[in-house]
Amino acid sequence: ETGVTQSPTHLIKTRGQQVTLRCSSQSGHNTVSWYQQALGQGPQFIFQYYREEENGRGNFPPRFSGLQFPNYSSELNVNALELDDSALYLCASSYHRGEQFFGPGTRLTVL
């Protein structure tokens, strides 16, 4: 049990809507990374938050945004949803550059 939790487990949205995914870090961790895993691919890095500030971003458009809170939990927000945003979204917490511990993911389906 890694202690990293994500909510919701599954979500169905329609094109153009907005979605917020949540991640609760493992105790003692100050860094959260978000990944998108589309079918047949490995997880793709979206961005990372370290001590409440964005600390690196992958090749994702600005409609993907995030937040990290003082308790180091985190949100991923996606605006103007597109069909291609359908994927499994994983978060992982770590102590800075240390080993990352993953949550079980949120499965997002965009219709």
Next chain:
Amino acid sequence: ILNVEQSPQSLHVQEGDSTNFTCSFPSSNFYALHWYRWETAKSPEALFVMTLNGDEKKKGRISATLNTKEGYSYLYIKGSQPEDSATYLCAWISSNTGKLIFGQGTTLQVKP
């Protein structure tokens, strides 16, 4: 473009067979290589964190080697069991960015 590639994409073996997978990554700016095991409906679970050229790590029947100069790592499973069925992911960390770049994974199915 920084690519991490894994082969094969999928593998079907019989119980008791030994097997191995490959992870290829950029040989420059190496910081670390991670191997993860990901069972369906569960979280990816870290198997190994490898940092030094020539590293060999072992956990039970699973072992891994690392060659940072040529940019590859091998994962070996000795005497595969049905419970080894999972997707095995490798992830490379660049010393420039400190971020994980994943391969697409190797999906292993072990038949009893």
